[in-house]
Amino acid sequence: MQTQTLQPPVPTTPALPTPSVPPRHRTPLGQITISLCLLAVGILGIIDLAGASVPGSAYFAVPLTVLGIGLVVGAWYGKARWLFAIGAVLAVLLAITAAAEAIGPVSSSSVTWQPTSANEIESTYKTDIGNATLDLTGVNFAGQDKSIRVDIGAGNLTIIVGSNVDVTTVATVDVGNANVFGTRWGGVGQSSHTVADNGADGPGGGRLSIEANVDVGNLEVRR
Numbered sequence: 011m012q013t014q015t016l017q018p019p020v021p022t023t024p025a026l027p028t029p030s031v032p033p034r035h036r037t038p039l040g041q042i043t044i045s046l047c048l049l050a051v052g053i054l055g056i057i058d059l060a061g062a063s064v065p066g067s068a069y070f071a072v073p074l075t076v077l078g079i080g081l082v083v084g085a086w087y088g089k090a091r092w093l094f095a096i097g098a099v100l101a102v103l104l105a106i107t108a109a110a111e112a113i114g115p116v117s118s119s120s121v122t123w124q125p126t127s128a129n130e131i132e133s134t135y136k137t138d139i140g141n142a143t144l145d146l147t148g149v150n151f152a153g154q155d156k157s158i159r160v161d162i163g164a165g166n167l168t169i170i171v172g173s174n175v176d177v178t179t180v181a182t183v184d185v186g187n188a189n190v191f192g193t194r195w196g197g198v199g200q201s202s203h204t205v206a207d208n209g210a211d212g213p214g215g216g217r218l219s220i221e222a223n224v225d226v227g228n229l230e231v232r233r
Contacts, residue, residue: 039080039083039084040080040092040093042080043076043079043080043093044093044096046076046080047076048073050073050076051072051073051197054069055197058187058195058196059194059195061194064187065187066185066186066187066196066197066228067108069107069196069197070100070101071104073100074101077093077096077097077100078097080093081093081094081097103185103198106164106226107186107226109164109226120140120141120142120143121137121140121141121142121143122142122144122145123135123143123144123145124145125146125148126148126149127148127149127150128149128151128154128156130149131146131149131156131158132158133158134159134160135160136162137163137165138163138164139163139165140165141165141168142160142162142165142166142167142168143168143169143170144160144167144168144169144170145170146169146170146171146172146175147170147171149172150172150216151172151174151175151216151217151218152215153216154216154217154218155216156216157219157220157221158219158221159223160223162224162225162227162229163225163226165224165227166228166229166230167222167224167227167228167229167230168229168230168231168232169220169230169231169232170232171218171231171232171233172215172233173209173211174209174211174216175209175215175216175218176206176208176209176213176214176215176216177191177207177208177209177217177219177220177231178205178206178217178219178220179191179204179205179206179207179219179220179221179231180204180220180222181202181203181204181205181222181223181229182200182203182222182224183195183200183224183227183228183229184198184199184200184224184225185197185198185199185225186224186226186227186228186229188200188203188224188229188230189228189229189231189232190203190205190229190230190231191207191231191232191233193205205231207233209233
């Protein structure tokens with residue numbers, strides 16, 4: 011009869027529990043702050059369209075203030091460090107816009123173009139920094155069809171036309187405000203706006219096409 015030898019049981023190592031990763035709680039602080047910034051800019055736009063004079067710098071100063079309040083709140087409740095990046099961009103844009111608004115009419119780079127006839131009108135006018143005025147009130151556009159382009163880097167551009175000429179203006183203001191025959195808009199990164207105005211006499215009196223571009227500053231086209 012054979013005798014079976016019993017083997018001692020092999021000790022097993024108990025499995026260690028997998029450490030659980032605490033869930034990350036997403037704070038709504040960032041979304042709330044950005045929403046309040048957009049709301050503030052929207053209110054400014056409504057006030058601007060209503061006819062009040064809102065400087066272009068306000069479109070950056072107000073959301074920057076709201077952003078700063080959000081960051082202060084974040085010191086006690088929630089974290090939204092990515093708001094610092096947006097704040098830095100707004101601060102740079104605010105500095106640029108404020109510098110453009112500070113350019114006064116006494117600036118040495120101010121320029122006035124004032125042709126007295128259709129033949130004296132140039133196809134392109136341009137200045138890099140400063141205030142510019144294109145005065146066309148002394149030009150008789152009857153029977154004329156003229157096209158003009160005006161480019162301003164940083165500063166304020168004013169275009170004045172006669173009372174009878176039919177004018178179509180394509181205006182672009184990257185950073186700042188525009189007032190083209192009473193149509194107002196402002197802000198940053200605005201698309202081109204086309205405004206047509208035939209004057210108080212209606213169609214007739216010649217035609218004038220204006221392409222006005224302002225990088226940073228303000229634009230006004232009026233009669």
